[in-house]
Amino acid sequence: MITGFASSLYKKYEGSTFELLTDTTLSALEMAGLEKNDIDGMFITSLPGTFDGYATSHFFTNQVSQYLGIKPKFTDMIDYGGASALTMIYKAYKAIRAGEAESVLCIVGGKASYLRSKGVPVDSVDKAYNNMVSITPFDKLFRGLEELNPVSDYALVANRHKHLFKSTDEQRALIAVRQRFNAMQNDKAMFREPLTVDQVLNSTMVSYPLRLLEIVYPIDGFHVFVVSKKKKSKSAIRELDILGYGEAHWPSMPSELDDIVYTPAVESAKGLLNEKIDAFELYDSFTITVLLQAEDIGLAEKGKGGEFFEKHDTTYKGDVPINTGGGTLNLGQPAYMSGGVILEEALLQLNDIADGHQVKGANTVLVNGIGGWNRSHSVTLVLGEKK
């Protein structure tokens, strides 16, 4: 079960990435009532450029264990970007059930401020390191182009969605507005001022049709989750189980997919949607990402995601609560990955400690993470208590 979790989010953290990771880990261990010496398994993820500015780290998990001073039996890198946090939780539960470990650390995050200062978006990280990082196996054919990935990639999806299904800019803006409403009640949120559809539509156009207020702001920060056999603390954390799980990997260049308006959530969420789900935490790198998942997990028919947000109140008080804490669009995106933010919000809801934005009687929450280069990976988890 998940016995402890913690986050630390900063617009810019002036210290070392190791230090920030360690302090967040200690907070999560404290909640679980465990000592660092209890840790016998560790999952972590990292993206180029997000660990003290290095393009990459030699034997990364070893470095992290070295700094933390832990001796886990196994360590593993999960390489799905924003979806990694959810994969880690699933793998940690499995390892514990199989008797391979008793206490597993799941760590996501890093510092985005270095790449941010270079003016380089994460999927163009090669440009910050003089092409010493590869982006695809086809960089000769792809990296001669001018783009702003991942923003421009999602913009292509949003524009094609508009063309195929007549979805509107107003419908996407509504997603940002609803999430902001939820964020206004969340003291972890960076953006808490009221927001209107007009303000979203009038914000700076970044990559048509995506405007500034539809796009996450990359920040520095970590989320650490402790999955352990037993909790040793007296904290009132609920004994949560994974009630549903699905995972799908679509590694193709999006141009080689049948269409770009589907995400692998179509496969990862298959059969997991049911009436018992009280809230949804959906990956929110951009407004369009949320709209696509509403369709792909089955809340709305394909193409009707925009209408879905018009018909339903998706605030934490509404009939279909989505991104109940305001999501990464308002908390900021630690090291270019939103998975920790949506998972932590699900845990706050399930433990009835989402102060100010608590969904009444949240017993079952569906979390969907999307990650990897150009939406290549999706993980769906349904969390709740096993009856």
Add this chain to the structure above:
Amino acid sequence: MRLEEIYSKYDEIAKSGGLPFLQCKKCGYKFFYARHICPKCGSKDLEVTKSNGIGTVFSWTKIYRKNDSFIYGIVELEEGFRVYCNITEDVQIGDKVKINVSVLNDGKYKILAGKLK
């Protein structure tokens, strides 16, 4: 064909402005992003061909910087495969375009689509 040989044939076509692509002789699949096996059926029986360069805009986005803007998109070629490219002027999805390739100093491809007049 080894990948090196595929790229040497690609460069020959691209250096004269053409758009190369691969066709699988076993299953017929056509693709641009070069591999020495067919991503669909796994066959190594592949052929490098020159596209006629004519296609339609599959999607596009205009990216705004401080002092300028540029267009990035996906074009579906008449032969049935798609490529990422930059686009020289304002377009709509479905517009007919012609693609021109140039090879940059570092060997990378600059793929440009312009409206077919």
